[in-house]
Amino acid sequence: MGRVVKVLRTLRNHWKKSSFAACVLSYGGYWIYGKHCDSVLRREACQEAREFGRALIGPQEPLKRATVILNPAASNGKANSLFEKNAAPILHLAGVEIKIVKVVTGLLRRNDEEAFSKTPIGFIPLGAHNSLCQSLHLATDNTVRRITSATLSILKGETVPLDILQIKSEKEQPVFAVMSIRWGSFRDVAESISKYWYLGPLKTRAAHWFSTLKEWPQTRQASLSYLPPVPRPPEMPTEKPQRPNLLHRIYIRLQNYWNPPVEEPPVEPEPEIWEEKHLSTLELTISTQNKNPVKNRTDDSMVLSVEPDTLTVGQFITEGIKKAENPLESTEHTLQIEASACRVNLPEEGAGFYNIDNEAFEAMPVEVRLLPRKLRFFCSAERREELAQGN
DSSP states (O other): OHHHHHHHHHHHHTHHHHHHHHHHHHHHHHHHHHHHHHHHHHHHHHHHHHHHHTSOOOTTOOOOEEEEEOOTTHHHHTHHHHHHHHTHHHHHHHTOEEEEESOHHHHHTSTTHHHHTTSOEEEOOOSSOOTTHHHHSOOOSOHHHHHHHHHHHHHHTOEEEEEEEEEEOSSSOOEEESSEEEEEHHHHHHHHGGGGGGGGGGHHHHHHHHHHHHOSSOOEEEEEEEEOOEEOOOOOOSSOOOOOOHHHHHHHHHHHHHSOOOOOOOOOOOOOOOEEEEEEESEEEEEOSTTSTTOOOSEEOEEEEEOOSOOOHHHHHHHHHHHHHOTTOOOTTOEEEEESEEEEEOOSSSOOEEEETTEEEEOOOEEEEEEEEEEEEEOOHHHHHHHHHTO
16 A cells, blocks of 8 residues: 555646656557457458458469559658558459559550440549548548558459540640649649648648738639530440350341441531630539449530639638538539530639649649540449439
């Protein structure tokens, strides 16, 4: 009993050191517990992947192949380490042959892109901002759970088709985007938020406020031409139909020989009718409708979002904070236009930069066309069902 009293007296006499030690021990225990939970998640994912690897493969059955998008600059350059630690062991245990590409643009610039793009793509979210991840996988704040669940979705084989934006200029090769292209004030301010890191949770609000002190109003002038949406054709089956038997093939050939099909005259395409608008806006966003890829739609279209130029400084700061969390968030009076293609003509000087899927590119006049259901991505079956219920 005397020893306990002595310990308590020591803690009371050195309460500052005792409080600091308690904080350090508490944080250390929490950190160790987090590492243990991450290790348990990896082990469970590897055990599930091992079952896929033990499955027998027929002599005529091809090996499983998948293309994985990996941005090495994500997570402050730690993406490769996160991939090797959390995703690569799962894929190796399952016996999946993978091809790693850095961006979709590199994939679609290949000479054999028409054939290569038919390979399903696995998107493994390794960065802090993953707009596409919300469309393909269930939301979670745990990095290891997010990566392992996305990797397991590659093994389970559930896929969804996604639209792609093709962005062409007169000077450069085409660039491709899965989610959006942004140009305007909110985009410019978002790039400067990290400079105010020392303000902690107030850095986003401070970045928007300081930007209004430098320039207000922050309107952008541009000319926009666009084509209306096009009807969506029926989705083709992903699996090849079974080859007919020999007698049926002989019958079809003889039938085509004696009664050859009549060739229809070529149909001349209708001239494109472009509608034009002159814009005065805080921001222009051109986005796909991949936010809900399983939604039933009658038309193939992308969405042109034109933010109003009538916001006050307070509204600009409030809406900017929302857009910092979700770049595709629209303000109350945003003008939204559905189109299949558009042309953006910018002023020659001071156009700034685009954000194409969170990558900065010099702003210049471009033509953006929608490539409907160009690529197939692996997705979580639970997330697909959740999105389908929201239709």
